[in-house]
Amino acid sequence: MKWNKRKLTDRIMSGMSAACVIIAIIPLVSILYTVTINGISAINLDFLTQLPRPVGEPGGGLGNAIQGTFIVVGIACFIGLPIGILSGVYLSEYGNNRFGRFVSFVADILTGTPSIVAGMFAYTFVVLYFKSFSAFAGGVALSVLMIPIVTRTTEESLKLVPGSIKEASLALGIPKWKTTLYIVINTGKSGIITGALLAIARISGETAPLLFTSFGNMFWANGLDKPISTMPVQIYTYAITPFPDWHTKAWAGALVLIVLILVLNIGVRFVTRRKYAM
Amino acid sequence: MQNKITVNDLNAWFGAKQVLHDIDIGIEKNAITAIIGPSGCGKSTFIRCLNRMHEVVPGAKVSGKVLVDEMDIYDSDIDPVDIRRSIGMVFQKPNPFPTMSIRDNVVAGLRLNGVKDKNVLDKTAEESLRKAALWEEVKNDLHKSGMSLSGGQQQRLCIARALAVEPEVILFDEPCSALDPISTSKIEDLMLELKEKYTLIIVTHNMQQAARVSDRTAFFLYGKLIEFGETDQIFKKPEEKSTEDYIIGRFG
Numbered sequence: 001m002k003w004n005k006r007k008l009t010d011r012i013m014s015g016m017s018a019a020c021v022i023i024a025i026i027p028l029v030s031i032l033y034t035v036t037i038n039g040i041s042a043i044n045l046d047f048l049t050q051l052p053r054p055v056g057e058p059g060g061g062l063g064n065a066i067q068g069t070f071i072v073v074g075i076a077c078f079i080g081l082p083i084g085i086l087s088g089v090y091l092s093e094y095g096n097n098r099f100g101r102f103v104s105f106v107a108d109i110l111t112g113t114p115s116i117v118a119g120m121f122a123y124t125f126v127v128l129y130f131k132s133f134s135a136f137a138g139g140v141a142l143s144v145l146m147i148p149i150v151t152r153t154t155e156e157s158l159k160l161v162p163g164s165i166k167e168a169s170l171a172l173g174i175p176k177w178k179t180t181l182y183i184v185i186n187t188g189k190s191g192i193i194t195g196a197l198l199a200i201a202r203i204s205g206e207t208a209p210l211l212f213t214s215f216g217n218m219f220w221a222n223g224l225d226k227p228i229s230t231m232p233v234q235i236y237t238y239a240i241t242p243f244p245d246w247h248t249k250a251w252a253g254a255l256v257l258i259v260l261i262l263v264l265n266i267g268v269r270f271v272t273r274r275k276y277a278m
Numbered sequence: 279m280q281n282k283i284t285v286n287d288l289n290a291w292f293g294a295k296q297v298l299h300d301i302d303i304g305i306e307k308n309a310i311t312a313i314i315g316p317s318g319c320g321k322s323t324f325i326r327c328l329n330r331m332h333e334v335v336p337g338a339k340v341s342g343k344v345l346v347d348e349m350d351i352y353d354s355d356i357d358p359v360d361i362r363r364s365i366g367m368v369f370q371k372p373n374p375f376p377t378m379s380i381r382d383n384v385v386a387g388l389r390l391n392g393v394k395d396k397n398v399l400d401k402t403a404e405e406s407l408r409k410a411a412l413w414e415e416v417k418n419d420l421h422k423s424g425m426s427l428s429g430g431q432q433q434r435l436c437i438a439r440a441l442a443v444e445p446e447v448i449l450f451d452e453p454c455s456a457l458d459p460i461s462t463s464k465i466e467d468l469m470l471e472l473k474e475k476y477t478l479i480i481v482t483h484n485m486q487q488a489a490r491v492s493d494r495t496a497f498f499l500y501g502k503l504i505e506f507g508e509t510d511q512i513f514k515k516p517e518e519k520s521t522e523d524y525i526i527g528r529f530g
Contacts, residue, residue, distance in 0.1 A: 096336060164373040168436070171331055172387035172443055173363030182390055186377045 035258060039251030047252060052218055052234070055243055062253050064220045065234035068135065069257075071221055072214055072230050073204055075139025080146035081196055087147070088154020088192070093180050095155075104155065110148035118144040119209030127213055135221065135228035138214025142203040149199040157191020158184055197268055201261045207232035231257045282307035282447060282477040283328060288342035290323050290332055297323050299501045301342070305447075310469060310478045312492035312509065314485060316529065320501040321481040325449040328479070329365035330358035346447070363387075366440035370452040372432035374424030374439070380407075381420040383435055387443035402442050410438035411468050430461025437468065448472065450480040454487065466491050485525060489513050497521045 046061050053060030087107075091100050122141035127133055161184050169179040185192070215227035216237060231253055238250035283305035290298035298320045305311050313321045326332040327340055330351060344351045351361045374383045382389070384403045393399060403420070407413040412434040416427070424435055433453060440448055450469070454462040469478055469491050482488050488495050489509060496506040497518070505512060505521045516522045523529055 162373070164369060164371060165375060167331065167334065168369065168373045168375070168439075169386070169390075170334055171329065171362055171367040171369075172390075172439065173359050173361075174387060174390045175359050178390050183375060183386075187375070189377075 032258070035251060035255045038248065039253070039255035042248045042252035043255065047249075048256070051220065052249075055241070055246070058245070062229075062231065062234055062249070062256065064217065065229040065231045065253065066256065066260075068214070068217070068221055068228040069204065069231040069260075071135050071224070071228060072138040072142060072210070073200060075136060075224070076142035076146055076203055077196075077200065079139060080143035080150060080199070083143075084147045084150025084199070085154050085192060085196070087151040088195075089158060089180065089185065091151065091155040092158035093184065104152070107148040107151045107155075110144075111152060113145075113148075114208075115145055115206050116208040118142070119211065119213055122209065122213045130225065132225060133213060133215035133227040135214055135224045135226065138210050138228065138230065139224075141209035141213045142206060145203050145206065145209065146199040149202065150195050153195025153198065154188075154192050157188040157195065160191065161187045193268060197265055200264065204261055205232055205257060207236050211236075280307045281305060282346065284343075284345040285328075286343040286345070288324075288327060288344065289340070290320070290327055291339040292323075292335065293337040297501050298327070301503050303496060303503055303506055305477060305479060306494060307477050308473055308475070309493040310473050310480060310491050312488035312495045313479065313481045313498060314483075314488050314495060314524070315498035315504075316524065317483075319498040321498050322451050324498065325367075325451060325479055325481055328447070328449060329362050329367055331362070331367065333358070363391075363443050364445050365447040365449065366443065366445035367449045367451065368433070368436050368440055368453045371456050372429055372436050374427075374432050374435050376423070376425050378424060379421045380416050380424050380427070380435060383424040384438045384442050386439060391443075403438075406438040406442040407435075409441050409472070410434045411464065411471075412438055428461070430457050430464060433457060433461065433465060434468065437465070441472075445476065447477045447479070450478065450482075452481050452483060455483060462487070485513075497524065499524070 046059055047063075048061060048066065049063045050059065050061035051064055052062065087103070091104050091107075094100070095103065119141045121144055122137045126137040126140050130137070165187055166179055166184060169183040170176065174183070210230050210233050214230055214233070216233045217227045217229040219229075221228050235250045235253040235257070238246040238253065241247075281304040285301055285303045285305075288298055288301040289296060301324060313324060315321050323332060328344060328351075332338050332340055340352065342352070346361075346365070350356070351358075375386060378386060381400070381403045384406050385393075385399045388399060388402060404413060404417075407416065412431060415431060416422075416435075419426070424432065427435060433456075437448075437453075454465055457465065466487065469480065472478060473493075480488070480492065492509045494507065495509045495512040497504045497512065497516075497520075499520055505516060505518045507517075512521065513525060516525060
């Protein structure tokens with residue numbers, strides 16, 4: 001083989017791409033490594049199932065925060081997924097007009113909104129209205145973050161469904177709404193699910209919007225209208241204290257949160273894996 | 279012979295651009311009518327006007343009359359969805375539904391229009407696949423993805439899917455342009471069988487194909503119907519100079 005300029009360029013560019021990939025995953029690996037090393041020692045059954053204990057008292061855990069995160073994220077999904085997915089369907093299938101393009105543009109802007117703004121929104125409209133911090137307010141704050149992400153990913157994945165598939169359906173005498181519901185959404189559903197997962201993963205770790213909406217609680221959840229503990233807020237609370245024991249618990253909490261999101265991702269992928277090999 | 283479809287003074291536009299001009303034509307029942315002409319002459323638009331698929335494209339407009347058995351399909355109280363059920367369509371590129379099995383592809387039209395009885399669906403699936411000459415090849419793989427078939431098989435699957443909703447007319451929009459000669463000849467044999475029961479219209483770029491399968495041929499140029507007659511006459515003794523030029527390959 002002759003060593004010429006074209007091959008050299010090819011080598012250099014491939015090498016640079018590979019180097020960039022390595023640089024990109026260094027922080028990721030480093031985070032996983034640090035969190036695991038610092039947190040793994042504190043993880044045991046008690047940590048996952050017990051309530052937090054006061055400073056100096058050994059043991060205790062984040063059970064209520066895990067429960068609370070599920071509740072608050074659940075509320076956010078309950079509000080955010082239907083609105084987000086249906087908006088995405090509208091934008092992709094019916095939104096080829098000024099209004100549609102405007103909404104799409106706004107959703108793009110909202111995706112980049114600092115999350116604390118979503119918290120302020122929920123604080124203003126839910127917390128002040130009900131005059132109480134609550135799980136519901138936290139859920140609303142997170143759903144505000146979630147909706148634009150879900151909307152845009154749904155829109156994009158439905159736009160990837162080939163027009164020929166829609167035409168095939170219409171030409172069979174299948175009405176437009178059934179075509180959208182059963183053919184288009186079905187064909188684009190893996191993209192929709194990916195978008196929903198991305199959104200859930202994103203909001204599960206949000207701290208700022210929860211600080212002044214769901215607030216925090218040292219006990220088990222006792223109603224959606226009451227303050228509730230969540231993992232990110234609990235981790236934050238632990239991390240800013242001067243106590244080494246609580247620092248370890250914060251690391252462990254972070255590890256649990258990462259693993260939860262990972263399991264969620266893998267689980268949903270498994271359930272929705274392609275029915276047919278292509 | 280009796281006409282299944284009568285088109286009077288049909289005009290069609292994409293936005294401001296007129297793509298069909300004053301088309302008048304009669305489509306014979308239980309026969310194959312071929313539409314030939316160079317790219318962009320309005321062939322596909324013409325057949326898409328016959329099952330109201332033209333208007334699916336944003337900005338598309340139609341005027342004129344299309345009578346199917348005396349009924350004007352552009353009448354204001356006609357639902358295009360009903361028209362498309364009785365006038366099926368097979369597209370240029372095979373387009374099975376990627377998330378559905380072979381069986382589900384065939385019965386998609388029935389299922390999504392409310393037929394739930396599994397026995398009826400299974401029976402229709404088999405009958406339609408037999409009519410489309412695909413049954414023997416797929417009868418053991420009905421649960422597999424429609425995408426697992428070859429291009430020619432996929433196209434016959436699409437024909438089976440169109441047959442399953444029991445149309446009276448089937449429009450073929452260059453059905454063989456993405457297929458090899460063997461698959462093409464299978465589809466052509468199939469069309470000759472289907473004309474016993476259905477009225478077929480085929481748009482094709484392949485003049486031999488038009489000559490082989492069709493009973494009558496229409497030649498379109500720049501959105502106008504130039505000549506229409508018995509296929510033999512069109513290919514052997516065209517009356518118009520431009521038809522002759524196109525057929526012997528002087529342009530297009």
